[in-house]
Amino acid sequence: MDFLILFLIYLAVCLFCMVVAIKFSRQSQEFFTRISHYIILVIGPVIPRWLQLAVQLTLHRFVHQRNSFFLVLHLLLEVAVYGEYSWEVYPYCMELRFGHSILLLPYILLLGKMYFFYLCCSRDPGTISPSNHKQLLKVYTYDGILYHQAHICPTCELTKPARSKHCRVCNRCVHRFDHHCVWVNNCIGALNIRYFLLYLVTLSGMAAAVGTVTVRFLVQVALLSNLHQAMYVNADGEHVPVGILYIVQKLFLTFPRILFMLGFTFLIFFLLAGYTAFHFYLLMTNQTSNEWYKHKNSYQCHMDNSRPDKCMQGNTYHRGYLRNVKEIISPETQQKKVR
Numbered sequence: 001m002d003f004l005i006l007f008l009i010y011l012a013v014c015l016f017c018m019v020v021a022i023k024f025s026r027q028s029q030e031f032f033t034r035i036s037h038y039i040i041l042v043i044g045p046v047i048p049r050w051l052q053l054a055v056q057l058t059l060h061r062f063v064h065q066r067n068s069f070f071l072v073l074h075l076l077l078e079v080a081v082y083g084e085y086s087w088e089v090y091p092y093c094m095e096l097r098f099g100h101s102i103l104l105l106p107y108i109l110l111l112g113k114m115y116f117f118y119l120c121c122s123r124d125p126g127t128i129s130p131s132n133h134k135q136l137l138k139v140y141t142y143d144g145i146l147y148h149q150a151h152i153c154p155t156c157e158l159t160k161p162a163r164s165k166h167c168r169v170c171n172r173c174v175h176r177f178d179h180h181c182v183w184v185n186n187c188i189g190a191l192n193i194r195y196f197l198l199y200l201v202t203l204s205g206m207a208a209a210v211g212t213v214t215v216r217f218l219v220q221v222a223l224l225s226n227l228h229q230a231m232y233v234n235a236d237g238e239h240v241p242v243g244i245l246y247i248v249q250k251l252f253l254t255f256p257r258i259l260f261m262l263g264f265t266f267l268i269f270f271l272l273a274g275y276t277a278f279h280f281y282l283l284m285t286n287q288t289s290n291e292w293y294k295h296k297n298s299y300q301c302h303m304d305n306s307r308p309d310k311c312m313q314g315n316t317y318h319r320g321y322l323r324n325v326k327e328i329i330s331p332e333t334q335q336k337k338v339r
């Protein structure tokens with residue numbers, strides 16, 4: 001039972017880390033700046049000044065500039081999961097004569113994911129420049145709620161088109177700005193949001209496919225070894241059938257790496273599936289993450305009624321589900337103004 005408890009602790013820690021990562025992904029700059037401040041405060045008295053400056057400079061670069069840390073971490077996690085899948089699960093499943101199509105599905109999804117991942121990382125999200133600025137001003141009307149006429153970006157020194165936002169990490173204004181994604185090290189905007197959605201779908205599909213094959217393998221092992229029919233002798237000397245916890249524990253002791261990989265895959269799948277569903281909701285209602293976040297804050301403001309001047313009425317860019325989807329597939333960059 002010790003191993004089962006350890007496994008549950010492992011799941012809880014993973015879940016906690018994921019929630020913290022998501023919670024602070026929007027306010028990552030403020031969060032990491034605060035962390036670096038506390039680190040310097042603690043280590044300051046015993047660390048030479050030149051080393052403190054070096055640490056501060058490194059953290060500043062890490063937080064305020066585009067960097068590949070999360071991109072590399074993301075690839076390393078994939079290597080770990082697919083390494084375990086290829087090293088143990090796949091050969092065992094071959095021995096058990098699983099169909100080739102189900103065993104190869106995770107690899108096919110991986111290829112698709114890598115393609116959309118590359119597009120998300122490399123394609124321009126819709127950078128606003130002096131050359132396309134006038135065109136983009138005509139695409140969306142100012143709703144007078146989130147977006148107002150004559151707002152000039154102090155960094156780019158250009159009038160902000162409606163639905164655009166300046167990304168502090170990339171230091172540029174982006175057309176129909178959604179968010180800055182640390183996992184692809186790029187902004188998500190009008191021109192790459194479609195790739196981002198397909199990236200999320202294939203990534204969720206990968207986790208689901210690896211998880212499904214692995215669960216099927218473990219169930220097959222349990223059935224073949226008659227684990228479900230095993231008995232134990234209780235304190236009264238009676239023969240009692242073992243429960244599901246015993247079976248999980250037995251599998252955990254026999255295939256520890258596979259069970260760890262499966263636990264991680266489950267967590268990733270539920271987080272990704274939720275996040276993907278959220279982005280499809282935004283797609284259907286023609287909102288960006290940035291707009292949804294501001295509308296949510298506006299709703300809270302409305303509830304406490306402390307700043308009525310800041311309260312907003314809602315999303316004005318919803319144009320019907322089909323037209324909303326079309327706008328993502330074929331982004332508006334120079335058409336007439338739309339609402």
Ligand SMILES: [Zn+2]
Binds near residue numbers: 154156172
């Ligand atoms: Zn700007």
Ligand SMILES: [Zn+2]
Binds near residue numbers: 168170179186187188
């Ligand atoms: Zn950015």
